[in-house]
Amino acid sequence: MAQISTASTSVKHPRSKTRIQQENEERILLAALEVFSQNGFHGATLDRIASAADMSKPNLLYYFKNKEEIHIALLTGLLDVWLAPLREISADGEPTLEIGAYIRRKLESSREFPRESRLFANEILAGAPHIGTFLQTELKQLVDEKAKILQRWIDNGQLAPCDPRHLLFAIWSTTQHYADFSVQVRHVLGLPPGDKSYYTDAAEMLDTLFLGRLMGADDVP
Amino acid sequence: MAQISTASTSVKHPRSKTRIQQENEERILLAALEVFSQNGFHGATLDRIASAADMSKPNLLYYFKNKEEIHIALLTGLLDVWLAPLREISADGEPTLEIGAYIRRKLESSREFPRESRLFANEILAGAPHIGTFLQTELKQLVDEKAKILQRWIDNGQLAPCDPRHLLFAIWSTTQHYADFSVQVRHVLGLPPGDKSYYTDAAEMLDTLFLGRLMGADDVP
DNA sequence: GTCTATAATACGATAGAC
């Protein structure tokens, strides 16, 4: 299975793209994001993607040589977006503020890019056939780096003792849940499709959960 | 789309099944669980299910009239298992103990039944085409019921003020994450396939997270 | 670059012998 990473360049022709090329590729990727995120890789058909892009199927395959290439292009574009909020965590900041801001960035990302989140979730659920290498290298490296910062805060008594990596897992899972499981969230809360009002309560819950006792371990001996 | 629930009976013929029928249906469902949970509904093929069940494709279709019926049978069997840990939360217990035990049950369920968890996750990600009604009725009702209990604990000062439903969402997401995103967890931690040793640290993290400050809100004014 | 037509195949499901 072809592996991708943030470093990989998807540009086959060094020649710059024409205006119409850029527009059409963008249109295809937008349509594909919609279809892939709702149905998974195998559930998505070129017919539906072409239809969503308002384009004929052969024309679509003029821009991407096959279905998998469209999928890979989407995932590739996603990885940097996924890493960005984590990258911003600074060792120089106040732990409570840094972690609180990270949670808000992730939750905002979940709210603004639910389709991207579901695309990512589908890929992981399927065993990460395309981004396995990315997870083992770029992501692992960044997590290792940030875990050191968190560990230092713990050693300084600024953060409750815990496994830093699992703290990150908890932040990822709780924030992404509101995008990936939005249907369940809405049904349980009795909200209509498209209603995202639950994000307000979600933000409050996560603040209570993560900033309640974990922070300021010194204050509560 | 055909909807199912815990109340639905999947028995078409009241006549009791023969030994060989039971065995074969069980074999098919086990194989299908493996294939569906790894590839999603559309990614799974009858060929692979039949092969995994060590059975011919027509023979498989002798027991289930089509692919969807196998999928529905799996989901139906899953719903009660999914609800069971939540049902056990008792209003008469000590809040800390009750919630701690619930988290451990959910985490244990994640560890013991990762394929079932992924099957469920795939169904929700796809928009819950089969279990939408279940989510809106049985699950919502049970959540409403348990949320009342949690709210009473909050009112009594035994639990930090928060939205009870979102507390449940946080428990669901963090525990299920270790089954649904196990590939990512392993890759980030640098563990080999099949290694589930991270569940120890996971349990500790969740205890710290959920039982740290949330409980005994009175103790920390 | 875009289209119609179509090739090639994968897949769900059935027919019918045993």
Next chain:
DNA sequence: GTCTATCGTATTATAGAC
């Protein structure tokens, strides 16, 4: 109940005109 053979369709991908 189980099998081989096969049908029908959906879907990926290409050929070739414009």
